[in-house]
Amino acid sequence: xxxxxxxxxxxxxxxxxxxxxxxxxxxxxxxxxxxxxxxxxxxxxxxxxxxxxxxxxxxxxxxxxxxxxxxxxxxxxxxxxxxxxxxxxxxxxxxxxxxxxxxxxxxxxxxxxxxxxxxxxxxxxxxxxxxxxxxxxxxxxxxxxxxxxxxxxxxxxxxxxxxxxxxxxxxxxxxxxxxxxxxxxxxxxxxxxxxxxxxxxxxxxxxxxxxxxxxxxxxxxxxxxxxxxxxxxxxxxxxxxxxxxxxxxxxxxxxxxxxxxx
Amino acid sequence: xxxxxxxxxxxxxxxxxxxxxxxxxxxxxxxxxxxxxxxxxxxxxxxxxxxxxxxxxxxxxx
Numbered sequence: 659x660x661x662x663x664x665x666x667x668x669x670x671x672x673x674x675x676x677x678x679x680x681x682x683x684x685x686x687x688x689x690x691x692x693x694x695x696x697x698x699x700x701x702x703x704x705x706x707x708x709x710x711x712x713x714x715x716x717x718x719x720x721x722x723x724x725x726x727x728x729x730x731x732x733x734x735x736x737x738x739x740x741x742x743x744x745x746x747x748x749x750x751x752x753x754x755x756x757x758x759x760x761x762x763x764x765x766x767x768x769x770x771x772x773x774x775x776x777x778x779x780x781x782x783x784x785x786x787x788x789x790x791x792x793x794x795x796x797x798x799x800x801x802x803x804x805x806x807x808x809x810x811x812x813x814x815x816x817x818x819x820x821x822x823x824x825x826x827x828x829x830x831x832x833x834x835x836x837x838x839x840x841x842x843x844x845x846x847x848x849x850x851x852x853x854x855x856x857x858x859x860x861x862x863x864x865x866x867x868x869x870x871x872x873x874x875x876x877x878x879x880x881x882x883x884x885x886x887x888x889x890x891x892x893x894x895x896x897x898x899x900x901x902x903x904x905x906x907x908x909x910x911x912x913x914x915x916x917x918x919x920x
Numbered sequence: 921x922x923x924x925x926x927x928x929x930x931x932x933x934x935x936x937x938x939x940x941x942x943x944x945x946x947x948x949x950x951x952x953x954x955x956x957x958x959x960x961x962x963x964x965x966x967x968x969x970x971x972x973x974x975x976x977x978x979x980x981x982x
Contacts, residue, residue: 891979899972906965909958916954 674773675719678727681766682715688759690738693745704742711735727770732763736851743847746825753826760818802869809865816860820853923980926973933970937963 690708694700700708711734718726739745751759795803824830825846838845889896940963947956 886975887978889975895972895976899969902965902968902972906962906969909961909965913955913958913962916958 670773671722674770675722677773678719678766678770679715681762681769682719682727682731683712684762685735685766686711686715688762689735690745693750694738694742696750697742697744699742699745704738707738707741710737722774724771724774727774728767732767739847740851743844746847746850747843751825753822756822756825760821764814805869809861809869812865813861817854817857820857821850824849824853923977926977926980930970930973930977933966933973937967937970939963940966 690711691700694704694708711731714726714731714734717723718731744750830849831842831846834842834845834849940959944956944960944963947953947959
């Protein structure tokens with residue numbers, strides 16, 4: 659059916675665009691526009707900085723670029739907040755409102771990352787059952803899926819907990835009030851940006867770092883285990899066993915000697 | 921039988937090494953840095969011995 663393929667594709671694209679527009683506009687309004695109206699910061703040149711995230715969102719939709727929608731747009735949302743730190747202050751965000759905004763941001767990120775990459779596959783010309791398909795999903799891929807779900811949960815819990823801790827812990831607010839009188843909103847916003855940066859670093863190095871070798875079938879780990887098993891076949895401890903025993907005895911002797919001399 | 925012996929020994933050594941690391945923290949709290957370093961070296965050595973015992977237990981299992 660060569661005619662139905664482009665139609666289905668177009669329908670999905672339109673659906674993805676509508677989802678990204680609705681959720682992105684929600685993020686823009688809830689993080690930039692409503693707080694700006696609340697603190698009276700929507701006038702003059704600040705209107706331009708407030709409109710910038712919306713322009714970036716439109717650009718991302720026009721180009722259908724995941725880089726712009728998932729990277730540049732969230733960064734553009736932070737620009738008006740960095741120019742007016744009071745937009746992200748505790749007085750603007752109550753705990754309930756923070757929860758709602760966080761849910762909106764999560765919905766946007768997941769909606770865009772899911773729907774922009776989802777494509778309806780074209781109808782197959784013929785269907786043939788493969789023997790491997792009847793064995794079900796391999797346990798390795800089931801493990802990997804569990805890791806993905808774990809990372810998804812961590813991606814929600816970690817940054818939300820870090821930001822909530824920075825913004826709503828009374829001890830931190832008191833400390834900032836004492837150390838930086840008159841600049842609490844600015845310092846809180848800086849700490850929030852630091853929390854986001856910390857999470858991105860941890861996610862990139864600690865979580866994705868583990869997944870990368872797994873993608874290639876744990877080749878390094880499997881070869882290391884095979885080597886260790888072959889070495890262990892001798893049934894005798896390796897030289898490092900005797901070295902460790904000697905080191906422990908030497909350190910204990912040094913400790914006793916040190917105590918005796920002092 | 922030897923397998924269980926090696927396994928128990930490995931668990932005891934690796935678990936016992938935690939005692940040395942706890943002692944390291946105590947020495948650090950008392951600002952006795954040299955003693956803390958020595959006890960930490962003992963802890964690392966004990967955990968290495970435990971690791972070797974675990975390898976031997978693995979061979980016995982095969």
